[in-house]
Amino acid sequence: MLQQIIFIAVLAVVGYIVWKKARQIYQSISMGKPENRTDQPEQRLKNMLLLAFGQKKMFRNLTPAFLHLCVYVAFVITQIELIEIITDGVFGVHRFFRPFLGGFYTFIISFIEVLSVLALVATLAFLSRRNLLRLPRFTMKELAGWPMKDANLILIGEIVLITGIFSMNTADMQLHQGEYGFLVSGMLMPLLSGFSETSLHVIERFGWWLHILTVFGFLLYLPYSKHLHIVLAFPNAYFADLSNTKGKMTNMPRITQEINLMLNPSAATDAPPPAENERFGAKDIQDLSWKSLLDAYACTECGRCTAACPANITGKMLSPRKIMMATRDRMEDIAKAKEQNGPDFDDGKTLLHDYITPEELRACTTCNACVEECPVSISPLNIILELRRCLILEESNSPDEWNKMFNGVESNGAVWQLPAEQRLTWIQELEQK
Amino acid sequence: MSQSFHVPLMADLAAQGEKPDVLFWVGCAGSFDQRAQRITKAFAKILHHTGVKFAVLGLEETCTGDPARRAGNEFLYQMQALTNIATLNAYEITKIVTACPHCFNTLKNEYPELGGNYEVMHHTQLLQQLINEGRLKLKDGGAFKGKRITYHDSCYLGRANGIYEVPRQVLEALDAELVEMKRCKSRGLCCGAGGAQMFKEDEPGNKHVNMERTEDVLQSKAQVVAAACPFCNTMLTDGVKYNDKQDEVQVLDIAEIIAQAADLV
Secondary structure: OHHHHHHHHHHHHHHHHHHHHHHHHHHHHHOOEOOOOOOOHHHHHHHHHHHHHOOHHHHHOHHHHHHHHHHHHHHHHHHHHHHHHHHHHHHOOOOOOHHHHOHHHHHHHHHHHHHHHHHHHHHHHHHHHHHOOOOHHHOOHHHOOHHHHHHHHHHHHHHHHHHHHHHHHHHHHHHOOOOOOOHHHHHHHHHHOOOOHHHHHHHHHHHHHHHHHHHHHHHHHHHHOHHHHHHHHHHHHHOOOOOOOOOOOOOOHHHHHHHHHHHOHHHHHHOOOOOOOOOOOOOOHHHOEHHHHHHHHHOOOOOHHHHHOHHHHOOOOOOHHHHHHHHHHHHHHHHHHHHHHOOOOOOOOOHHHHHEOHHHHHOOOOOOHHHHHOOOOOOHHHHHHHHHHHHHHOOOOOOHHHHHHHHHHHHHOOOOOOOHHHHHHHHHHHHHO | OOOOOOOOEHHHHHHOOOOOOEEEEOHHHHHHOHHHHHHHHHHHHHHHHOOOOEEEOHHHOOOOOHHHHHHOOHHHHHHHHHHHHHHHHHOOOOEEEEOOHHHHHHHHHHOHHHOOOOEEEEHHHHHHHHHHOOOOOOOOOOOOOOOEEEEOOOOOOOOOOOOOHHHHHHHHOOOOEEEOOOOOHHHOOOOOOOOOHHHOOOOOOOOOHHHHHHHHHHHOOOOEEEEOOHHHHHHHHHHHHHOOOOOOOEEEEHHHHHHHHOOOO
């Protein structure tokens, strides 16, 4: 009874905190500009099933894809056991599903146990890829400090979780002389032979609480971690850009409006007035599309984008992963500042300049390699291009060489400062031959 | 069998009340850059030789606005786009071919929102069509017989527009040995020119992007790098020269390769 009360109290507190944080993240994403991403629901659903549920793009790299699949499948299937654990905890019962499912129950738990072993192996492999093999994309400078700890913390949590499951199941099997017939814990039973019934009960309870408390801890931690992708990868794939023309930039109808006004001032009355404070391009969070903001929260900092980025490969400051991390950091900082100082508080900082520098932005070749690599349909390029627009259109902040190119285009219609008549040179040469 | 021929200007054709089957959009690189002019001429020869009824805008063509747009200058981009669309629409152009993937991407994907709707082809697509239809015949055992050729994917053709196979299929028409670089197709490495990088110095780093890509080229041991973009062409040519390999590795546009193989140069 006492355990039951404690459990329900913990569940309620965890639920409340998670709900509050989820609401803040939703509000942060809602700060973004509207963009319609709800057309073609069937295609979107398919995209979500293939990319998020089916992990399609992970398979561009086979080794991490397989390891990730082990953890992912174990995670998904273990939810069955988690439902049982919560039911047991709330109603003070033991293995609630077993009487209903019989032999099938033995199968499911054994299956979960096998998957847990695979997940354990994968977790150890992940830990060594980060800490022993030190793969380049896990040791880049933007991961120094907290992001690297974040990744390791989750992996260690994974091991704790699996330890919990096996302590619980093995002790339970020993208590019932193996009558449950679980596959892996059955093999682990000799480890607990000779333990008294009381000790076995303690171990079983320890495993049970360890597992569920780790899950609760995980839930509380998730919104602050790169691991939020386990939730947001799904909506992110659903709302992804469905076109197969990644080269198309988003249009700016307000610029068209301005040009039309310039060319035809009498049309002024037809144009709707621009929204207050609307900027050309993006300087801060509220100037970006809400999808770019969802992208930032869905990013798991895997670094496939950065590893493929030509600018990063050649030592430039730009890292597409850092662009996503900076965007999320900015949103979190705004939320924190507003919570402390009221909703109208302005910390005087902006995403552009304070979090992302012009040097980073100017190194981008717009090659789309980062967009292509992302397993969960994130586009760092959208953010880069919107910030570049702000630099030029709002701040007239442009390298001299670009100004020359702009001048050439403006005055001669050519990217070089050459007389327009030279457009005919090749024709004259061909015709004279 | 090189001979001179007349390159029809759109204005002249329109004055005669005629319409071309396709407008050849030459682009700034193809018009002004001496190296790229050779690509333009090679492609024009192919068009002329195969009897494609084409025309160019000549002095009426101006920059599509792509580099200005990618640099962030949306205002200049739209000024260019609206001017060009007015010209194209006045001539009732329906079909455009271009040898520049950047012009291709902008004309095809970005002009429709501003009122310019055309069927836009990259020159490799038209080359493939001409070869498939038997209108363009390559000489047996031509200049590229048995040569080791690698194709460098242009970002604006590949990832930006999903065109990976067409240029390769054009090269398959040659009796050559086609090899891939370690980074190819959707994983192809940029040449370093896109996003208006062509028009400024690199940001501080430890290497130029074209040098990184040239290493892939040299590693492939190809004798010819086939490019499908005038900017990639410049970047790779510079990279090969920097490595002092210009005698071993030729950087050519697919149009130049096909024109040579068809004995049109």
